[in-house]
Amino acid sequence: MNTFRDFYNNEVKLTFEDHYFSKEPKHVWVICRYNNKWLLTRHKDRGMEFPGGKVEEGETAQQAAVREVKEETGGVINWIVYVGQYYVAGKGGTVIKNVYYAIVNELVDQPTYFETHGPVLLEKVPDNVRHNAKFSFIMKDDVLTHCMKKIKKIYSTEK
Template identity: 60%
Template sequence: MFAFRDYYGNEVLLSFADHPFSQTPDHVWVVCRYQQQWLLTNHRERGLEFPGGKREENETTEQAALREVKEETGGIVERLTYIGQYQVGQTLTKNIYFAEVKELSKQSTYLETNGPVLLDELPDDLTKDERFSFIMKDKVLTYTLAEIKRRSL
């Protein structure tokens, strides 16, 4: 388990174990790949980030992850893998997934985002890049990318 402070100084606990903080968290975050590129979304207020959001009533976290990727990028997920879970303070818990996207479909709306953004590589130091959301600027992303690499996903 990892413990650190996020971009705003909140305490974060991160684990790659099976649901260490909650069996039914209310939020999801999905690290996506499409045709050997990173698939992000451009949130209108926060900037570039991986898709994610709140689980709706009567929805599993897996269903929420698939829906969020589709709504925010137009992506159709081919394979979804549970990676881990993180908790911010005592109130917010998110499941982390890795998604391999098989297709991007053009949509008339991407809800609160400006749609998909494809990057060959993520910058080495996202904390100094103003294009990226605060969600991308703490160790959750760093450790998650290392875990995805470790699992050879």
């Protein structure tokens, strides 16, 4: 279990155990690759981040992850795997979020990308994300750091 503070100083607990906090979390976050690049989206208010969002009524967290990637980037997922789950004790309540790693095999142009400006491809996620105003607060805590290390170790991504 990794425990730390997020961008807003809320306590965060991250685990790579299978659905440790909830079997049915209400939020997802998907770390994506497309053509050997990292696939992010540019949120209209928050900046660049990996796609994610809320699990809708009647769908599983994994189905929500696939849908969110498609809605926010136009990405069609070829392969997806559960990475971990984190719990945020925030001022407005708690959030439990599944983290997935996905390989996207196609980007489809869409008339809308919902609350985002669409896909962003990066060769490398910068080391200084925490201090870069172009990135969302979601990218600025140790969830990203720990998950990227886990993904790189298990799936040997190059960047």
